[in-house]
Amino acid sequence: MGTSLxxxxxxxxxxxxxxFTAATVVTSALLDALIVRMLRHRRPAVHxxxxxxxxxxxxxxx
Incomplete structure (x- = not known):
C-alpha cells in the first residue's frame, strides 16, 4: 500500500x-556573540x- 506526499x-x-533553519541561525549567532564577549572579557589584561x-x-x- 503506497502513500503519496x-x-x-x-x-x-x-x-x-x-x-528550524531560522532557529538554528539565531542560536548560532547568539552563541557566537556570547563566546566573543567571553573572549574579549578575558583578553584585555593578558593582551x-x-x-x-x-x-x-x-x-x-x-
Whole structure:
C-alpha cells in the first residue's frame, strides 16, 4: 500500500524547514556573540601585559 506526499505535507514541511533553519541561525549567532564577549572579557589584561612586555623588551634592546 503506497502513500503519496500531499501538497499539505509539502507546505508543512516547508514551514517547519524555515522555522528550524531560522532557529538554528539565531542560536548560532547568539552563541557566537556570547563566546566573543567571553573572549574579549578575558583578553584585555593578558593582551595589555603581553604588549607592554614586548614594548619594554623592544626599548631595552635599542
Amino acid at each position: 500531499t501538497p499539505d505535507f509539502w507546505r508543512l514541511f516547508a514551514v517547519l524547514l524555515v522555522i 595589555r601585559n603581553a604588549t607592554a612586555d614586548r614594548f619594554e623588551r623592544h626599548l631595552a634592546h635599542h
